[in-house]
Amino acid sequence: MKRSLLFTLFAVLFTSFAWAQQDVTGVVTDTRDNSPLSGVSVFVKGTRSGTTTGQDGRFRISVPNNSILVFSFTGFTEKEVAVSGNSLNVSLAIAQTNLQEVVITGYTTQNKRQYTGSVAKIAGSEVNLQPIGSFEQLLQGKAPGVLIQSQSGQPGSAASVTIRGKGSVLGGTQPLYIVDGIQITGADFQSINPADIETYSILKDAVATSQYGSRGANGVIVVTTKRGKNAKTVLNYDYQYGVQQLPESQLVLMNSKEKLDYELYYDRPGGANGFGWSQADYDSLSKVNPDWEEAMFRKAKTQQHILSATGGNDKTRFFISGSIFTQEGLVKTTNLNRYTGRVNLDHTAGNFKVGISATIGFSKTSGTFENDNVITTPLNAYRWTLPYITPYLPDGSYNLTDPGGNPNPLPDLFLNTNLNKQIKAIGVISLEYRIPFVKGLNVRTQWGTDFTDDQNENYTDINTQANQVVPGLSGAFNAGSLRRVRTTGTTSINYEKKSGDHSFGIGLFNELIKRSTVTNGYTGFGLIGPIKNAAGITPGTPTNNFIPLVAGGETEEAIISYFAIGNYDYKNKYFVNLTARRDGSSRLAEGKKFVNYGGLGFGWAVTSENFMANQKLFDNLKFKVSYGSAGNAEIGDSYEALEQFGPSSYNGIGGLRLVNLKKDELTWETRSTLNAGVDFTVLKDRLSGSVEVYNSITNGLYLNRLLSSTNGVGSIVTNMGKLRNQGVEIFLSYDLIKNKDLTVNINGNWTGNKSEMLELDGNDEIVNGISINRIGERANSAYLVRYAGVDPDNGDALYYKADGKTITNVYDPADAAIVGSFDPKGFGGFGATVTYKSFELSALFTYQYGFDIFNQARVDVENPQYWFSNLNRNNLREWQHPGDITDIPSPFNDFQATTTRFLEKGDFLRLRNIIVSYSLPNSIISKWKMGSLKIFAQGQNLYTWHSFQGYDPEVFTGVLAGAHYPALKAITIGVSLGL
C-alpha cells in the first residue's frame, strides 16, 4: 500500500512532466517505392536522445509518452510524428526543398548548400509515369531555363532541348547528355528505359558546365540510374496501359461542297471548273465527305511492364530491372516496341570500391515520313487529296482516281515499310581506391562505352507513289546500318581535407573520349517477286535499271582533356567552386585544336551568419555568383577543317568531287556565362524558391559567312560572331496546406530569355532564307516581306516596301524586314500537387510564348496554283471581283509564300500532365503480404490553348514544313506493386 502510494505519486509526477516512458518500434520507408531506409536518425523532439534505423529500416526507441519523434535523413524531408501507440511506420519523401538537395555534376557530388553553380534537379520518380518513349521529353516545364520542344508525336521521336537560350546559330544547340558518368549520343533515347533513371541534373551555369569544357556550352544533362540500397530486397512491378488520340487541327481545309464550289465558281488562270464537272457530278460529289483522318489515324494503345529488384548489404548492393514498352503511333502502322534490361552493382572491399552499370535496350520502331512537304509523304497526301475522293473504292481497293493527280496516301502508308531496329548498350565500370595512409586521398578510374547499332530498312512497294522515282520503277529495298561506339575514360586523383573551419577538396582529371561511326547501306531494286525484303531484290541488267546502290563510310573523332575541379568552404558559410580544363579536339584546324576553359563560383549562406540569427523571415537564404566558360565544336562533319574530296562518278568511271572546304581557322565556340542567384526558404519552409539571372556570351560564334556563289559555294562556316543570351529564371514552390492528412503544394517556374547578336565579323547582317542575324537584334529573327493585304480594286497582294510605310503590289525580296523571332521569349511550367491521405493529385501546365512559326504547311494549301488539290477554307475568301474586301489575293496574282501572310504566333499553354494516384494503406497491403500498392490514372497533353493554324504550335525550327505528326493526347492507367 505504501509502495503503491509511492508509485502513484511517482506516476502522477512523471505524468505531469510527461516523463512516462514507452517503447516504440517501426519501419521507415521511402515514399517513392516503399523501400526501407537505413541510417535514418530518429530522435525525440527537443532532446538529443535517439537512434538510427537498421538495414531493414526498423528502429526501436524508448520515448516519454506523448512525445514527438523527428525522422531525419539526408536528402529527404524531415518528418515529425506524434507518438501514439507502440508501433509507428513512417515514410519519408525526397526533399523538395532545394537547399537540402545533393548536386550531381557527373564528376562530383556536393551538397546543394555548398554548391555555387546553377543546377536543376528532377527526380525520376516525379516524371517517369508519363507514357513517352524518349526521356528528355519528360522534363518539359519542370526546370527553369530548360526549354523542351517536342514537335513530333511519332513513337520514339526526340525533342529539342535548349538550355538558357540557343548559344549557337549554326553549331549544335542540344545539351550534352551524361549517363552514369559517360557521354551518350543525344536525341537517341528510344532504347533507354526512363524508369531506370533516379535523377536528372541539368547543369546550366559555367562553373558547372565548364567541368565538361569543350562539350558543355549548351548545358549538360546528367542522368544517374538507380543504384542498390543497403536494405532488404524489394521487388517492384509496374504496369501501364494507355490510349492516345489525335489533337484537333486548327487548319481546316475545304469540305467537298466547298471545294467543288471553289472549283466551279471561282475564276482562275486556266478557267474555272478545271476538271469539267457536270451538274450531276457536282450534286453527287458534294455529298461525299470521307473521313480521311479516320483512314490515316487511330486511337493508339500503349502498354508497359517494368520489373525491378533492388537491395544489398553493407558490401554489395544491386539494382536490376527489365522492361517491355509497346506504343502504337497515332498514324496507322507506326509504333515503337522496346525491351530493356539493366544491372547496376556496387561492391566495397576494404579500400576498393567497384561499380558497374550496364544496360542494354532493343527497340524496333516503325515510322512514317514527317516534317517535309513532299507530295508522296502520306501525312501530306491525306490533306492534299481532293475531299470528295474516298480513300477506298467500293470493292475495297485503294482509290487512285483523284483527277488532280493527288496521290492516295494509303498505299504508301500501308505497303511501304520504314523500320528501325536499334540495339543500345551502355556499360560503365569504375574502380576507386582509397589510399589508406593519406586520409581523404583516393584515385578513381572509370571507363564506359555507349554502343549503338541502328539497322534501318525501307521497303518501297511497286504499287506506291514513292515507287515512281525508284530506278526501274519496280520497288526498292534499302537497308542501312550505323554502328557507333563512343568510349569515355576518366581517371582522377581526389583529395579532401577538413581542418577546423576550413574544408576543401580537389580532383585532378584526365579524360579521353573516342568515337567511331561506321555506316553501310545498300538499295536494291526490282522487288517484283513475292518476297518483300532484301531477298526479293532482282539483279540488275543494263536494261532493267535495277543496278543496286551501295554506300559506306567511317569516321573517327577524339577529344582529350586535362582538368581540375576544386571546392572550398569556410565555416560552412562561404563556398568556392573552381574548375580549370584544357581540351583538344580532332575536329578542328591544326594549331586550333586546344583551348582552355574555367569556372569560378562563390556562395554565401546568409542565414548562417550571426546577424541573421534573430530574424524570423528566412529559414534559408543563400547568394551565389559564378563566372566561367564552356565550349562547343558540334559543327559540320568529323573532319570539318580539312579540304575533302568525296566519291563521284561519271560514265562508269570513278572520280572525286569537293565535299568540304578547308577551314584553317576553325576553332571552338566559347560560351562565357555570368550567373547570379539567390536560393531561399521562408515562412517556416513553406515557401521556397530561387531566382537566377544570367548573361552568357558566345564568342567565335559559328556562322555561315556568305561567299560569292560564283566560287561554286555560297557560304563557309566561320568563327565570326558574338552572341549574347540574357535571362531570368524564377522557381517557386509553396505549401498552401500542410497537415497530417492534407497537403497542397503549388509551384511554378518562369524563364525569360533574350538573345542579341553583338558581332558579325564586320558585317551588319547575315541572311539565311527567311531568318536573319543582324547586329542588335535577336538571333535567328524572322525575316520576311511584310504582307499588307489585298488591293480591293484588282485583287493584287500588297506588300510594304523596306521603309515599312509605302505599299506596293510588286514583291521584292529586298523589302524583307525583321518581323519576329523563331525562339521563345519566355517559357516555363506551373502546377499543383494535392495529397489527401493516400490520394495524390497533381497537374502540370507548360507554356511558351513570344515566338513565331512560318507555316509552310499552310502555304501549300493556300497557293491557288494548287487548285487541283484540296485547299484551306481561307481560300473561299479569295478576291474575285473589284470591290471585294478580303485578305486572300486573286488567283491571277503571283503567289508569294515568303511573306508575313504565313507567319503565325506560336504562343501556347498546355495542360501537360494530370495524374491522380492512390496508395493502398499499409493495413490492407500487409494483409495481402505486399510491400506497397499504388494505382494511378493520368492524362497527357489533354488540352492546348493556342492560335496556330495546325495541330500544334510546338515547332522547334521556326518552320512547320508540313507532314506534321502532332504530339499526342493520352490517357494512361497503371499500377505499381512492391513486394
Added chain:
Amino acid sequence: MKSTVKYIMALIVAGSLFSSCKKAIDLDPTHTINGDDFFETVDEYDFVLTGTYQRLKQNGLYGGVNGGSLFLSAVDIAADNFYNGPDNLGNLNTAFRWNYTADNPSVQAAWDDAYRVIQHTNLSVRGIDRFAATDRLKVNRIEGQARALRAFMHFELLRWWAADYDRNSTALGIAYVDKFDIEQMPARLTVKQTYDKIEADLKTARAMVSNTDKPIQSATSTAGTNRAYIDRLVCDAMLARMYLYANELDSAIKYASLVINARPLASQASFMDIWHDASTAEVIWSIKYQAAEPALAREIYQTAGDLISWEPVDDLLNLYDIGDIRFDAYWADVNGHLVLGKYSAKATALGNPDGVTDFKILRTGEMYLIRSEAYARKTGMGAQALADLNALRSVRGAVTGSETGTALLTAIQTERRKELMMEGHRFFDLKRTTRTVNRTQSCNSFCTLLPANRAWAFPVPQTEMLANRNMEQNPGY
C-alpha cells in the same frame, strides 16, 4: 613496407591511365580524300576532272525534278512550245509566267550549280602547271577538257543572265571565274569581255585536247557509249554555237563545217536510235546519265504514272510534215495525248522503265542550222544557207523549200524549233532574234513577252547580291 608498395603501385596505375598522347586527336579521314595530301601526281587530277563531268548532272542545270532543269526544260517552257498539262504540280510555272524574282530557288539553283561546275573545272587544274614541263600531254588532256567545260558553263550563264548577246555589247555580261579562290568577289564583265574570255578558253582548250597523251574518245564511232567527253570536235561545236550568238558569221561557218565534215547527220534508220542511247550518230557531246540519276525532262512528262505536266502546243506539232521522222522520235501518243517522247523513248521502246537518258547536248543537226543561219545572215550566201537547211530537212524526211531573204531566216528558225525542241534553245533563239514570245494556246494572262520585259534575263540571285559587293543586278529587278 607493404603499404608503401601499394602506394607506389597505385601511383603507377593512376599514372598509366593518364593518357597524354596528343596523337590521339590527330585523325585523318579514311572515306574521303584530304585535299592537302592529294594532287601529288598529274594522274590524280584525272579523278577531279571526272568529278567535274558528274557535276553537270546537278538538278539546277539539265536534269532536275522539282523546279530544276533551268538550262533544259525551262528554256522551252519560258518560250512558246508548251502549255500547262493536267498533272502539273506547279513545277516550272515561274518560267512559264516569267515572274522570277531574285529569291526564286530555281533561279538560284541554276546560278549556283553552273558556277559549281566552274569551281570544279578550276579545281581540276589547280596547280597542274607543276607538271607542265614533265607531263605536257597529260596536262593537255586534263586542262583542255576543264577549260572547255569552264567556257561552256560561262556561255550557259551568259545565255540566261545577259540581257543581250551582241558581240561588242558593253551591257552586263557575267562574272568569269578562272581560278579556285572562295574569297573572290568577281564583278560582271561586259558581254564583250565575257565573249573574249569564253573564246580564249575554248581556243586554248581546243589546242590542248588536240595534243594529248592518249585519245579522249573516238571521233567516229557511233556506239551508244561514245561521246561522253570533250575532245576537239566538241570544242569546235561549242565555238560554232558561240559564234552564232555573237553573230561572228565566218567563224560560225568555219567551226560548224569542221563538225559537219567530221560527224555527218544520222541516217533516218539510226536517228531513232539516238534517243534510245543505242547510237551516237551525229552526237557530238552527250552528258551520260546512269540508272538512279534523274530522268531528263521528267518535269514535262513522266512515264511512271503517266504524268503530263506540260503539253506541246498544236502550233509546234503542226510544223512537222507527214513523214518527218522527228515527229515519232520526239513525240509520243499516250492515251490520246501527244506528250514529249524525246526523253522517254528509252522507257517506252526498250522497256527501260524510268527512261534515264543521256542528254545529247551538241548534235550535228544543230551545226547545219548554225551554218545555214550564218550563211543566211551574210549577204549573197542565201543559196548555201538554203542548201544546208534543205540538207537537214531531207535527211529528216521533211518537205524541202526554196525560201530566200527574210522567209529563209524565218524558215531556219522554224527548223530550229522543230529540230532542237527541248534541247535548251527555244527561249534563247527567240531572245536573239525577234525578242518576242507569242503564245497562242492556253496561255491565260501569259501570252506575250515583249522586248522591253525584264524577264529576258534572270535576276542575279538575292544571296549573290548580299554576298558579293561587286555584283550588279540586272535591270528591272
